[in-house]
Amino acid sequence: MAPLRREATTVVLSGPETTTRDESDDRRPRATAPEGPADRVPTPPERRPRWPRRLLAALRHDWPATVLAALAGLALVPAFPPYDIWPASLLAVAALSLLTRGRSARRGGWLGFALGFPFFLGLLSWLRVIGWDATVGLAVIEALFLVPMGAGLAATARMRAWPLWAACLWVAQEWARDRVPFGGFPWGRLAFANTSTPFTPLAALGGAPLVTFAVAFTGALLAWAGLRLWHLHRAGLLAGRAALPALGGAGLAVAVGASGYAVPVPTGANDTVSVAIVQGNVQQAGMDFLGRPMMILNNHVDATLQLADDVAAGRVERPDLVLWPENASDLDPYRRPEAYAAIDRAARTVGVPILVGALVDHPTEEGYVENQGIVWDPETGPGDSYTKQHPVPFGEYVPFRDQLSVLISRLERVPRDFWPGERSGVLDVGPARLGDVICFEVAYDGIVRDTVNEGARALVVQTNNATYGNTGQPEQQLAMSQLRAVEHGRAVVTVATSGISAVVRPDGSIEQRTEEFTQDVLSTELPLRDGRTVADRVGAAPEWALAFGGLLAWAWTGLGPRLARRGAAAQAGPESGGEDGAGERKE
Structure with missing residues (x-):
């Protein structure tokens, strides 16, 4: 007689939420038939909480x-x-x-x-x-x-x-x-x-x-x-x-x-040039600093004419050149005769070239404007120029304008996009070969370095910080000029519409500076240098090496253990396989 086999049982304690009232009163264990393949209900995978909950x-x-x-x-x-x-x-x-x-x-x-x-x-x-x-x-x-x-x-x-x-x-x-x-x-x-x-x-x-x-x-x-x-x-x-x-x-x-x-910081000058820095000032701070047309331009013309009077009276020596800031001319001097005449008058009166910051309509691209530094000769008028290479997104041009303007009406305050320049700002201004850098470009390593490597003997940062006056932004930008002076061994002149204008020596120290929202003229004997620093020669190589060194170290934290495990597994595999093979031969 075959031995009796006890079927497997499943104990179920039913509760009131899943049974009838009579069944819920019976709390005794009940046997259920074993589940067949057709009776099994697949268990859904456990859902991970969504990222807000995890956060x-x-x-x-x-x-x-x-x-x-x-x-x-x-x-x-x-x-x-x-x-x-x-x-x-x-x-x-x-x-x-x-x-x-x-x-x-x-x-x-x-x-x-x-x-x-x-x-x-x-x-x-x-x-x-x-x-x-x-x-x-x-x-x-x-x-x-x-x-x-x-x-x-x-x-x-x-x-x-x-x-x-x-x-x-x-x-x-x-x-x-x-x-x-x-x-x-x-x-x-x-x-x-x-x-x-x-x-x-x-x-x-x-x-x-x-x-x-x-x-x-x-x-x-x-x-x-x-x-x-x-x-x-x-x-x-x-x-x-x-x-x-x-x-x-x-x-x-x-x-x-x-x-x-x-680290030795090269500061010795190969030559010098006499420079006057004109800060004409603006009507008001903020987004509407321009005021009425010609106002900012007239401010810089008036300050330059006063400089010419001081030279004529013997109160100051005549400079070799004059520097004006970004947006010193709020009108295109090539298309607006009144702007051309005002700048030309200032240059002829002071008798030396002026580096003029102006907004100029693009000659071939309709609807675009260029942010330029123009060399204005007292005899021949406008000559060589530099166009800003790195316009500020959402400040000087609007990416995806057609799509974003529908959502952000404030973008209408940037009516035209700035067109980027394609070459560095090395300009001959009178007797000096200067490197022009416009506003925020001073923050970008490559733009400043290329300007020096292409022959600039001193740097000029034309800027307009009137929008952000008395907010700390002008001080932050001036600090970048100090670092660039040391990095490239060049004197740096920051010339601003409303401040802060300053003269930075090649060792990074500030020789002179203006106050914000004042009309002022600084005069200095600017050192000119020809030598290049190690940073100029090696370029971006240290940055790339350090950055990729950090990224490779991070990658190794995940890759290194994996390679170690694979190596250990590969080493253990032949050893275990050899033992199995030996056992089979013995059998």
Whole structure:
């Protein structure tokens, strides 16, 4: 007789929500028939919560770190002009390095954004003249570049020499932000917070990227040393040899910070030229600074005529040339006879060439305008000119105008798009071979470097900051001129419609400057130089090397372990296969 087999049973405790009232009263276990293939209902895959829920969950988990990152971003703002508390840049780098350490790449990216958004919101607050929506929008876009950087910091924090890779990732972030979108927006680089600091002379070797690298490396080294000392303190090992590596890291940070003092900054002049800088002033600050037609032009003509009177009376010496700012002529002098006559009168009266900033209708492209610097000779009139190569998106031209104008009516305030120039701004103005750079172009490494490499003996930054007067923006732009002076070993003259106009020596020091919203004329003996710095010769190579070094280190954090596992598996495979084969032969 075959043994009895007990069928498998499933115990079900039915509840009131799934049974009738009578069935729910019976709480005894009941046997059910085994399920067949046709009776099985596939279990739907578990859904992951959507990204807003995941983000909120991460915020709840990491809110202290988020708050600290935001505070670090706010603390980074006063590192820049007009405050110039540059050590804050070191502290912000150190804070983000510590906050991202030990976290996932995703949370590291979030902390990067948490630092970046309040930082750019504060730094770019001068955009409030246009609208706080524009300020917030640009701050968000710029802060998004810190998301991959934060992720990279979290990933590379597990590697040896992670302060080095952290500094490279800061350079990589700025490398990307300087180029995209629409040609990039370099505001807020660590180098621009260190234009009169011990790090500044490094610009003569590797430009702004090397300054950023040194600042970030120093901050990350301080973070490493502080973290090491904290762990030793908690373990009660702070005294003795155990603290030597941490102290060595701090010493290395000091050495990197002081390395700029060992860099020679070339300042010797091959020649000089006498220059007068005319700041004609505007009617009012803000978006409507132009006032009525010819007003700004007449302001600059009047100031130049007064200079000519001072020369005739012997109060000042006659300059070799005169510099006017961007938009000094608010009318096209080639098409408006009254503008032509006014400029020509000023040049003939003062008796020397004038570099005139003017808006000029494009000769062949209907509806476009060019932002130019024009050499105006007192005898022959307008001659050579430079056209701004990098118009400002949404300020001087509107990308996707047809689509965006329907949504943003404010874009109508940019009625015509600026046409970009195609060559550098090397101009012969009287006896001097000058490099013209217009307004925000001073922030872009390549534009300034190409101008110097093509023969400019001094640099002129024609600018119009009347829209952003008394907001801190003119000070931020002037700091960039200071860095460019050291980077290229050139004197830099910033000439503005309403200020700040200034003369910057080749060592980055400010010789003279004007106040904002005043009419003024500065006179100086400008040094002219022919030699090139190391930064001029090596170009963008240090930036690309440092940026890709950081990106490769980040990539290795994911690729390295995979290759190690594959190697281990490949090594284990033949060994296990050999044992199996031996067993088969024995059988």
